[in-house]
Amino acid sequence: MQMHGFLGRVADVLARHLLSWLHRRVEPGSREWLDALTAESECAEDGWQRLRWALGGVPLVWTINQRRQRNEPARGIMRARIVLGVANIVAIAGWYAVIIPATYGATHFLRCHLSFGNQPGGCQEHPFVFASIAIGGAVLGMIIALALRARFAAYWWAVFAAFTTVGSVWYLRSGIVDLPRYGATQSTMLMAATVGVVLAAIMREPPGTETDHGPSFLSRHRITALLIAGTISFAMVDSLIRMRDRPLVADNVNHYAILGSAMFAAILAGVIGRHHRIPVERAL
Amino acid sequence: MPRPPNTSPQTLSVLALLLESPRSWHYGYALSQLTGLKSGTLYPILLRLADQGWLETRWAEPEQPGRPPRHTYRLTGAGARAARTTLAEAAPSRMTRRLAAVPGSR
Numbered sequence: 001m002q003m004h005g006f007l008g009r010v011a012d013v014l015a016r017h018l019l020s021w022l023h024r025r026v027e028p029g030s031r032e033w034l035d036a037l038t039a040e041s042e043c044a045e046d047g048w049q050r051l052r053w054a055l056g057g058v059p060l061v062w063t064i065n066q067r068r069q070r071n072e073p074a075r076g077i078m079r080a081r082i083v084l085g086v087a088n089i090v091a092i093a094g095w096y097a098v099i100i101p102a103t104y105g106a107t108h109f110l111r112c113h114l115s116f117g118n119q120p121g122g123c124q125e126h127p128f129v130f131a132s133i134a135i136g137g138a139v140l141g142m143i144i145a146l147a148l149r150a151r152f153a154a155y156w157w158a159v160f161a162a163f164t165t166v167g168s169v170w171y172l173r174s175g176i177v178d179l180p181r182y183g184a185t186q187s188t189m190l191m192a193a194t195v196g197v198v199l200a201a202i203m204r205e206p207p208g209t210e211t212d213h214g215p216s217f218l219s220r221h222r223i224t225a226l227l228i229a230g231t232i233s234f235a236m237v238d239s240l241i242r243m244r245d246r247p248l249v250a251d252n253v254n255h256y257a258i259l260g261s262a263m264f265a266a267i268l269a270g271v272i273g274r275h276h277r278i279p280v281e282r283a284l
Numbered sequence: 285m286p287r288p289p290n291t292s293p294q295t296l297s298v299l300a301l302l303l304e305s306p307r308s309w310h311y312g313y314a315l316s317q318l319t320g321l322k323s324g325t326l327y328p329i330l331l332r333l334a335d336q337g338w339l340e341t342r343w344a345e346p347e348q349p350g351r352p353p354r355h356t357y358r359l360t361g362a363g364a365r366a367a368r369t370t371l372a373e374a375a376p377s378r379m380t381r382r383l384a385a386v387p388g389s390r
Contacts, residue, residue, distance in 0.1 A: 033331050036312060036341075036355030037323055043313040053313075056323025063328040067335070
């Protein structure tokens with residue numbers, strides 16, 4: 001009996017989360033029917049009934065969004081998609097065309113002008129310069145992508161920035177002689193950064209905390225979501241490494257690097273998510 | 285050949301129910317209970333009927349404090365006429381068969 005009550009409460013929470021999630025899938029100007037369905041869910045007698053009722057919101061949201069698309073001029077939609085696609089391609093490919101020559105050019109030019117580092121050969125391309133330009137370039141790429149409203153490109157550069165930052169710290173500490181290890185660690189950090197970005201993008205505020213104007217970036221829920229995203233990313237990548245029993249990435253430094261990569265990626269994803277959560281009021 | 289609009293058994297069951305008291309306001313939850321339609325079927329039907337001008341909608345104050353306002357529905361004059369025509373045009377045997385297939389309509 002107690003178990004049944006507990007499961008009922010779980011179903012109730014799931015139903016409310018589902019309705020809240022569906023709410024975010026519909027533009028503010030088109031929410032009337034979903035609001036209607038949500039209000040009626042209060043009539044449900046228990047959690048399971050409410051969950052069944054809330055599940056009906058899925059086809060309703062699909063219908064609402066289809067209806068909105070039908071009411072928009074097709075040419076406008078196609079043009080918007082083309083513009084968005086071009087913006088993403090420009091933000092990724094265009095910036096690669098800048099960042100790669102800049103990175104290699106600068107490291108080559110400055111190789112004999114820096115006295116610090118751990119280069120055994122002395123006057124050679126310096127990873128610090130390489131990393132600084134790569135990281136700065138990636139962050140700038142992210143800013144450009146956000147300015148172009150190219151969300152995919154922004155995530156792309158977020159992962160790149162997170163990965164390069166932590167990878168560079170590891171690289172500077174370990175030195176060139178550890179290149180084989182560097183490769184393996186790079187892969188895990190890239191995975192952590194990617195998972196961190198994706199999870200943080202998925203995780204949003206719990207029901208009732210998001211408004212049409214978006215939450216505060218420093219809200220308690222947002223920080224919690226980002227931390228959870230980073231930690232889950234780290235745990236997932238760490239588990240994979242342990243399952244594969246790869247001692248070469250098992251030392252503490254590598255673990256911190258992976259954790260840092262995941263956390264940094266999650267924070268960047270949060271920045272992107274915040275930038276894009278601008279309400280668009282559009283009547284049907 | 286495409287089916288004429290608003291002749292699915294589910295839509296017919298909603299129209300039939302609304303026609304029973306065309307001037308009264310109906311709640312979505314009650315409509316769902318009475319027709320046996322799930323919310324995911326009922327609400328897209330109501331939305332479509334409202335878009336076509338068959339249905340009038342209104343937000344009603346909640347009966348209990350602390351609850352959100354409720355959306356209510358009733359047929360418009362034109363909607364009631366169109367619903368009567370649609371129900372009459374549906375072949376009785378076909379309609380009976382279709383309505384029998386709708387859960388809760390028996």
